[in-house]
Amino acid sequence: MSAALIDARGLTKDYHVGPHVVHALRGVSVTVEWGEFVAVMGPSGSGKSTFLNMIGCLDSPSAGEYRLDGRDVARLSGDEQADVRNQKIGFVFQTFNLLPRITALANVELPLLYNDTPTQARRARARAALAAVGLAEREHHHPVQLSGGEQQRVGLARALVNDPILVLADEPTGNLDSHTGAEVMATFRALNRRGITIVLVTHDAAIAGYAERVLTFRDGEIIADERAAEPRPAPVGEPAFADERGAR
Numbered sequence: 001m002s003a004a005l006i007d008a009r010g011l012t013k014d015y016h017v018g019p020h021v022v023h024a025l026r027g028v029s030v031t032v033e034w035g036e037f038v039a040v041m042g043p044s045g046s047g048k049s050t051f052l053n054m055i056g057c058l059d060s061p062s063a064g065e066y067r068l069d070g071r072d073v074a075r076l077s078g079d080e081q082a083d084v085r086n087q088k089i090g091f092v093f094q095t096f097n098l099l100p101r102i103t104a105l106a107n108v109e110l111p112l113l114y115n116d117t118p119t120q121a122r123r124a125r126a127r128a129a130l131a132a133v134g135l136a137e138r139e140h141h142h143p144v145q146l147s148g149g150e151q152q153r154v155g156l157a158r159a160l161v162n163d164p165i166l167v168l169a170d171e172p173t174g175n176l177d178s179h180t181g182a183e184v185m186a187t188f189r190a191l192n193r194r195g196i197t198i199v200l201v202t203h204d205a206a207i208a209g210y211a212e213r214v215l216t217f218r219d220g221e222i223i224a225d226e227r228a229a230e231p232r233p234a235p236v237g238e239p240a241f242a243d244e245r246g247a248r
Contacts, residue, residue, distance in 0.1 A: 003070075005166060005197055006032035006055055010064035013050050013220075024050040026220040027064065032199060034165075037192040039208035040201045042217030048201050049170065051217065055199065056089055056168045057081040069165060086114055090159030092169040096151045098143040104130065105139040108158045115162075129157040133187050149180035153187055160191070167191070169200040173207055185210045 013025040025047050032038055042048045053059040054066060057073055060081075066074040073084055085091075098107045108126040117125070130139050133153040143151055152172060159167050169188070173181030181204075189210050192198050200211065208214050209228070216224040 003033075004031040004067075005034045005036075005069060006030070006199075007067040008055065008064065009066075011051070011054055011061045011066060012063040013047075013054065013059070014062045023220050025054070025061070028220070028222055029064075030215065030222060030225070032197065035192070035195050035197055036213060037189065037198045037211045038200070038213045038215060039211035040199060040215045040217065041203065041205070041208050043203075046217040047220040048217045050220075052168055052170055052199065052201050055166075056091065057084045086111065086162065088165050090162065090164035090167045092152070092155050092159050092167065092172045094171040094174040096143070096148075096155050096175070098151055098154060100143050103140050103142055104135065104146065104154045104157075107143070107154055108161050111158060111162050125161050126157070129161040130154070132160060132191070133157045147180065148176050149183050152176065152184050156184075156187060156191075160196075165197065167196055167198045169198065171201055171203070173202070173204070178206075181207065 008031070009029045011025050011028040012023075015022040015024055028047070028051060040048045040051060050059070054061055054074075055068070057068070057076070061074055064074070065072065068084065069088065071084075073081065076084065099110075105123070105126050108129050109122050112122040112125060127136070127139060130136055133156050135150060135153055135157065138146060138150060138154075143154070146154065156167075156172075172188070173184055176184060185207060188198055188200065198211075200207075202208050211228065213225070213227050215222055216226075
């Protein structure tokens with residue numbers, strides 16, 4: 001059994017479009033260790049989003065093997081994969097996906113509604129997640145009352161509320177200006193320093209520079225797997241919790 005958190009071997013994904021077959025992934029093999037911060041880059045259609053869907057248990061490969069935390073999850077049923085997503089994976093999206101009519105706290109609580117967490121425990125865990133991303137004072141604000149960066153940090157808190165072993169982010173700074181994007185990436189890096197494993201898809205080399213490792217996709221294959229000599233410096237004002245070392 002692999003000790004790596006993510007162990008993908010020969011992942012292949014084919015889509016049938018009429019008489020044609022689209023080879024989205026072509027035998028991708030890669031491991032991600034516990035606590036790594038990995039950026040995934042590549043042009044549109046390179047396979048990076050398909051890869052994220054595979055490791056996030058949102059889709060199953062046409063061929064190959066995928067183990068998450070030592071468990072073969074590629075062949076699980078849809079319901080079993082949903083359980084894995086709820087229990088072990090947090091997702092952060094480009095468009096935030098916050099419900100506008102409820103508060104930041106209520107948005108963060110949403111994943112806990114699916115596993116029947118009692119109200120008091122649900123509220124406490126949501127508050128802790130907001131505090132972890134520096135938004136303890138914003139819990140009663142609605143999304144319209146928050147900046148874009150704050151909304152994305154609420155989305156990150158929502159991803160953290162189930163204490164996942166893996167956080168997957170798909171273009172999390174794509175709707176933000178460069179300064180706000182840098183602030184959000186400082187939050188990601190601070191959380192990674194606390195031991196949270198992060199895999200982040202981006203088209204922006206500056207954003208990828210915050211990671212310690214970059215996978216580059218092209219035509220459904222990994223064409224480069226590079227480790228940064230030194231991650232990009234954080235901007236002034238990196239979250240105060242960046243030096244915390246919470247044990248997981």
